[in-house]
Amino acid sequence: MNPGPPLRIVIVEDQTALRLDIENFLAQQAGFIVIGSCATVHDAIVLIHSTKPDLLLLDIGLPDGTGFDILEQIPAQMKVIFLTAHHEYAIRAIRYGAIDYLLKPLSEEELKEALQRVISAQPLLQEQIAITLHTFKKNKLQDHIALRSQQFVEIVAVKEICYLQGDNGYTTVFLNGGMKVVTTRNLKDYEELLSGTSFLRTHQSYLINELYIRRYHPKEGILYLKDGTQIPVSLRKKEMVDKYFKWL
Known part of the structure; x- marks a missing residue:
């Protein structure tokens, strides 16, 4: 009420x-x-x-x-x-x-x-x-996006998003520079919303901005971002990720 x-x-x-x-x-x-x-x-x-x-x-x-x-x-x-x-x-x-x-x-x-x-x-x-x-x-993608948390709405540049991590219906958006925003949307929503941009779904819980990838270790199934963050690549996504790096 x-x-x-x-x-x-x-x-x-x-x-x-x-x-x-x-x-x-x-x-x-x-x-x-x-x-x-x-x-x-x-x-x-x-x-x-x-x-x-x-x-x-x-x-x-x-x-x-x-x-x-x-x-x-x-x-x-x-x-x-x-x-x-x-x-x-x-x-x-x-x-x-x-x-x-x-x-x-x-x-x-x-x-x-x-x-x-x-x-x-x-x-x-x-x-x-x-x-x-x-x-x-x-009728085209924007260069900014609104992120809605439980307390506020944050306007961020899409290119400043390093990666997104989903967890139980919430998504934490990690930004360049160390800031993060916990949003009330699930990761699949962001995957759909950011389709056609520079984002790569590497795992059930991760959506990565390709701009921040530094290195890929296919045998280990790990992506390294420029800030040192390690992102797992799931078995289901490995073939797609391998192809992505093959055609770079």
């Missing part, structure tokens, strides 16, 4: 039945209050600037544009949960910015879990919005 004042919510969704379902659902949830709803980009921008909500439930596909058009014109000091049945590259952009989202058709249980997450989440950083918009508009 939310111990503070209720989160003030604006719903932007062009499917009338779904919008009403969400409103009715929220009316039964403690700690939340719907202060407005609408179905278009134009109406959403007017409503958001007049009511200044704490949280947006934001559809992507709208009659006069997209949820990203709205994201571009809102102040950063609010929280956002995207509602989408949209294309993969839209979801990729949202994930790059570490913004929460739910896939349609919506599940009440998933919506309830997302609302509980958002209670303790911080409002979006301007950098999160910028990363998301750039990735969506260009």
Whole structure:
């Protein structure tokens, strides 16, 4: 239960039945209050600037544009949960910015879990919005990524990530210079998100930035990074890693 004042919510969704379902659902949830709803980009921008909500439930596909058009014109000091049945590259952009989202058709249980997450989440950083918009508009990989921990969101350059280590649904991201961030995403999420970049999955628990590899010992099944860190290469990944070094 939310111990503070209720989160003030604006719903932007062009499917009338779904919008009403969400409103009715929220009316039964403690700690939340719907202060407005609408179905278009134009109406959403007017409503958001007049009511200044704490949280947006934001559809992507709208009659006069997209949820990203709205994201571009809102102040950063609010929280956002995207509602989408949209294309993969839209979801990729949202994930790059570490913004929460739910896939349609919506599940009440998933919506309830997302609302509980958002209670303790911080409002979006301007950098999160910028990363998301750039990735969506260009439909290409960003050079920065948002890392969401339980306490904060850290914006880092992808090239500064040395390696990632997964453990029980969490991923520790090790950065050049010794800093690390424990994130609330699993390693497979990052593998998908960083596909097409310089990252190599060498083990069930490790994703390595090729830029930081110094040496590979195939007989030992160990990669050495430039800072001396030793990364294991699993038997399942050994053939792929061998081929990678063969074609360098």
